[in-house]
Amino acid sequence: MKSPKKSKGITNSNLLLIITIVVFFAMYIGAMIFQGKGFLKPQTFLNILNANAALIITSCGMSIVMITGGIDISVGGVAALVSMCCAVYLDFHDGNVFGAVLIALGIGLAFGLVQGFLVAYLGIQPFIVSLAGMFFARGMTTIVNTNPFNVANEAFVALKNTRVVVPGLGVVNKIGKYVDAYVEIGVVVALLLVVILFCVLRWTKPGRNFYAVGGNQQSALMLGINVKRTKFLAHLLCGLLAGIGGFVYFMHVGSGSASHASGMEMNAIASSIIGGTMLTGGVGNIIGTLFGVLSLSTIQNIVSSAGLDQAWWTGITVAAMLCLFLVIQSVIMNRKKKIKRIK
């Protein structure tokens, strides 16, 4: 350790972010070279975005909670509950789309409020609280309606089928017709939220508070930050984003079912971790999370297009990737501790 300035060159946060981005590009380019065909088309990439817009939104919420040192595993359950409630509202009660959006936001806010209160003000472990939240949401989904069904509400179907054309990325298909490249509305929402949240976390006071609380609760308290309120806010935001994510998911699938978004919490946590958010809190980046989601879904696409499309391979690869990144994080943390000791 020659000078303190030099070791500042790459912080842990940046190192993790760089690893993620490199891994993503390496994987995608590798897929382009070795599997070709589909991966060369821009639309394949856009389809990854289309399918994972909801995951991007929920992962952002998850990252914020994880930056403050907590965790929220109820997001998948909340997303399922949101899509079921909206589906029931639209189809059985002739509701309008605007009302459905309000329902989605309301459910998300309610979960965020209750969980945030329990975690921040009563000091209960976030994992237990959100585990209960997850089971409650899943159970409620079944209670609201048992059978899965497709939504036939006209206004909603029109919204669901709205395509946003991406200029310049279209390709000429086999019969010589020009096909536009498109994304769904959900992707626009997701990317907008990513930008907003990135700015909030980077440049606003509440955003910086999240990092301070996650990094060291005691010193954050000493600095005069309201630790409890910050934690509460993080969970509230996560709940709200889970609600929005649920609605985007609902727009993508267009149906209500108790088994919707199963494993989404797991994917959201995995994406955040792969995106360089530290489980111990204080380190994380929304852009990293975006790349985490992309890496995760790219590897799933590679696995399925490589012919290993039996359901179990997806689970195993995701778990293996998560395991790898967890171990990398742990090694980095230990290295940091050692550096401190040497100093």
Next chain:
Amino acid sequence: MENKAVKNTGKSRDWGKLFGKQIFIPIAALLLLAIFNLVTDPSFYKITLGFNSAGNPVLSGYLVTILDYGSELAILAIGMTLVTAASGGQDISVGATIAIAGSVILRILCGTNSRPDTLQAPIIVAFLVACVAAMLCGAFNGILVAYFKIQPMVATLILFTAGRSIAAWINNNELPIISDPTFSYFGGFIPGIPIPMPFFIAVACMIVIALVLKFTNLRLYIQSVGINESSARLNGLNPAFIKFLTFVILGLCVAVAGLIKVSRLSSINYSVIAKDIEMDAILAVALGGNALSGGKFNMTASILGAYVIQFLTTTLYKFNVQSDALSAYKAVVVIALVVFSAPIVREKMSALGKKIKGQSHAKGVA
């Protein structure tokens, strides 16, 4: 609550003392459930002696069901209590690991054929291999938690995702069915004994763990690691190894529970077997009054907690609650429990309790 207070003062025992005892929580919950069932439908407690399809005498009734199906949970609660106490976190991969253990058992018993007429290997061999497999899973979790210092719940999330996939992969996604009747004894009834076999297996596990806790230093070591890791290390313990050990013990418990689970069906359904059981196991530990953040533990309370959970589940089933909707009710119970046991709430409660006590004392004097 008021009734109990009256009863206790009648016994001239200090209310606060009993209230503060750990085992009070599961007993109170059990009494509450028991009274609720007694009021709504006394036939809940009816036990009848009948004959099953094989012509053996069996007891049937809701209470027997509770003893029967609560057994796996009680076995899991043993391991989960140790893990919770040592590492201050919970293992959420137990359900998935049960699927792996069960899949291994069936794979060995069936060999390459998925519908064998005879067993391809002795049951004990299959069980031992499953034990090794489940303990390896436990060791994997343990290494991540103890040596890589990853939060237990996140480390076990890996197996939670991959476990059922691995289980399906072990059997090539086939659904083996075992026709040999001896295999179904472990999850059913042994001819001539009307009490379900899982209960005996659970009792055996309880005896083993009781002996281990009584004659070894395991309890002391686990508690000291859970209470303060650094001071345990300064006192010459190896906290990482103790944590690792608790995860391996949980693996063993999971293998036993897995044997019972697959024996019940003589088959396996990878996505459904032992679904949500991790929630129940954690709930059992919490209901036993054990701190979920580690430290001291009370094994008896946890085991009792497991049976109370099963009591709750059976009661809910009796009221025609769908199995998918069960989790919503249980989640409410969990939240009520953790809120009740949160330090801040406890402080307020005890302050309130003192106030009431002071008033009643003053009244008594007057």
